[in-house]
Amino acid sequence: MSKKHPVIAVTGSSGAGTTTVKRAFEHIFKRENITPVVVEGDSFHRYDRAAMKEAMAKAEAAGDKTFSHFGPESNVFDKLEELFRTYGETGKGQKRYYLHSHEEAEQHNERLGTNLEPGQFTPWEDIDEGTDVLFYEGLHGLVKGDGYDVAQHVDLGIGVVPIVNLEWIQKIHRDSAERGYSEKVIVETILRRMPDYVQHITPQFSRTDINFQRVSTVDTSNPFIARDIPTPDESFVVIRFADPVKFDVDFPYLLAVLPGSFMSRRNTIVVPGGKMGLAMEVILAPIIHRMIAAKG
Numbered sequence: 001m002s003k004k005h006p007v008i009a010v011t012g013s014s015g016a017g018t019t020t021v022k023r024a025f026e027h028i029f030k031r032e033n034i035t036p037v038v039v040e041g042d043s044f045h046r047y048d049r050a051a052m053k054e055a056m057a058k059a060e061a062a063g064d065k066t067f068s069h070f071g072p073e074s075n076v077f078d079k080l081e082e083l084f085r086t087y088g089e090t091g092k093g094q095k096r097y098y099l100h101s102h103e104e105a106e107q108h109n110e111r112l113g114t115n116l117e118p119g120q121f122t123p124w125e126d127i128d129e130g131t132d133v134l135f136y137e138g139l140h141g142l143v144k145g146d147g148y149d150v151a152q153h154v155d156l157g158i159g160v161v162p163i164v165n166l167e168w169i170q171k172i173h174r175d176s177a178e179r180g181y182s183e184k185v186i187v188e189t190i191l192r193r194m195p196d197y198v199q200h201i202t203p204q205f206s207r208t209d210i211n212f213q214r215v216s217t218v219d220t221s222n223p224f225i226a227r228d229i230p231t232p233d234e235s236f237v238v239i240r241f242a243d244p245v246k247f248d249v250d251f252p253y254l255l256a257v258l259p260g261s262f263m264s265r266r267n268t269i270v271v272p273g274g275k276m277g278l279a280m281e282v283i284l285a286p287i288i289h290r291m292i293a294a295k296g
Contacts, residue, residue: 041138
């Protein structure tokens, strides 16, 4: 952990909605005139798209039907831990990009003079100097296991954790609409990932400083037949602080500025789903402000 070069990690599984938190942080960084180095979790996968398909086929042929992006075998956690540690100590480090689309490939090919395709990684490169914080968003921001401990280097850990049925509904709709996957393929992916989800994703949310958990107020009993994703107005967001004293959380103030909110435990506030973005900015802005002030 580092006051001089803080590391912020937003972690959540595929389809969990970490992009919403990322957007809130972008607003805070812009208002506070903070320069972040942004690190995407996908860039620390071990295999590119083609190699991952081969590795999965090889694992399945050997009888392993649980090989997934969620586990340590398909990620370079040592490189991620090295980046967090090095940045915290020096404000430096190396990162790369995973190219999700043709647009991203064109952008980085023009920048690097390469000829990479979607599904490939850019070369490792030094991050820009003079940044204020490292901001990670992805699957494994607080992962910990045999031979690696990424979580120990995180100064502010944020978990984005919808209830699991809602998470599955979001994933099914996203993968179907944006990636063209069939429902059968999506369900097979969920089942294949489940052991790694339980062993490597879920435990991270006990190491976070703050969790944002969206809970729907409509029936999601069978996520595999749901035709629509519950809207923000059809949900609440449960916000849990591991240690409210650590970040000097002012619950009376939060209750006053977030209409319809209430406390369910001494360290937990519940807000209407439509106020999720506002709640994130109201809660996180003073925490980030103090982190930057402490750098001095």
